[in-house]
Amino acid sequence: MATNRTFTMLKPDAVRKGYIGAILEQINASGFRIVAMKLTQLTTDDAKAFYAVHSERPFYGELVEYMTSGPIVAAILEKENAVEDFRTLIGATNPEEAAEGTIRKKYATSISENAVHGSDSDENAAIEGAFHFSGREQF
Numbered sequence: 001m002a003t004n005r006t007f008t009m010l011k012p013d014a015v016r017k018g019y020i021g022a023i024l025e026q027i028n029a030s031g032f033r034i035v036a037m038k039l040t041q042l043t044t045d046d047a048k049a050f051y052a053v054h055s056e057r058p059f060y061g062e063l064v065e066y067m068t069s070g071p072i073v074a075a076i077l078e079k080e081n082a083v084e085d086f087r088t089l090i091g092a093t094n095p096e097e098a099a100e101g102t103i104r105k106k107y108a109t110s111i112s113e114n115a116v117h118g119s120d121s122d123e124n125a126a127i128e129g130a131f132h133f134s135g136r137e138q139f
């Protein structure tokens with residue numbers, strides 16, 4: 001995967017609250033092209049594997065339970081400097097600390113139910129994108 005791509009999930013709270021359209025609109029308006037996208041639901045094994053890096057953290061169980069609690073939108077996005085620019089667009093992990101106008105500031109519920117995921121490196125973007133999409137599903 002090219003290094004100008006990132007991976008995102010619109011998390012279960014955002015989908016439940018009907019924010020898919022608004023969030024995708026902001027993503028597109030911010031210059032990201034959708035390369036791949038689907039509505040799907042993580043199994044417990046999926047969520048444990050996806051967040052394995054956090055397995056020793058006290059919130060791991062809660063995170064896995066939350067991320068499997070309903071459908072998500074998984075997508076690969078393309079833009080120059082995609083990983084960093086998308087992290088800026090979504091804002092801080094804790095919506096109370098997220099900058100005005102960011103997706104988490106506008107749509108997140110809490111530090112746990114924070115509306116959206118964004119990869120934190122080019123390497124993880126490639127791994128996370130491949131977790132959800134085959135090459136044939138990427139445009």
Ligand code: GDP
Nearest residue numbers: 054059062063092093111112113114117118120
């Ligand atoms: P991100 O890269 O900004 O998504 O944040 P992290 O990689 O640090 O954490 C992954 C996800 O775990 C976050 O997006 C939250 O959904 C959740 N999370 C992070 N920190 C906390 C916390 O202190 N408490 C709870 N309950 N969930 C957290």
Ligand code: MG
Nearest residue numbers: 093118119120
């Ligand atoms: Mg992270």
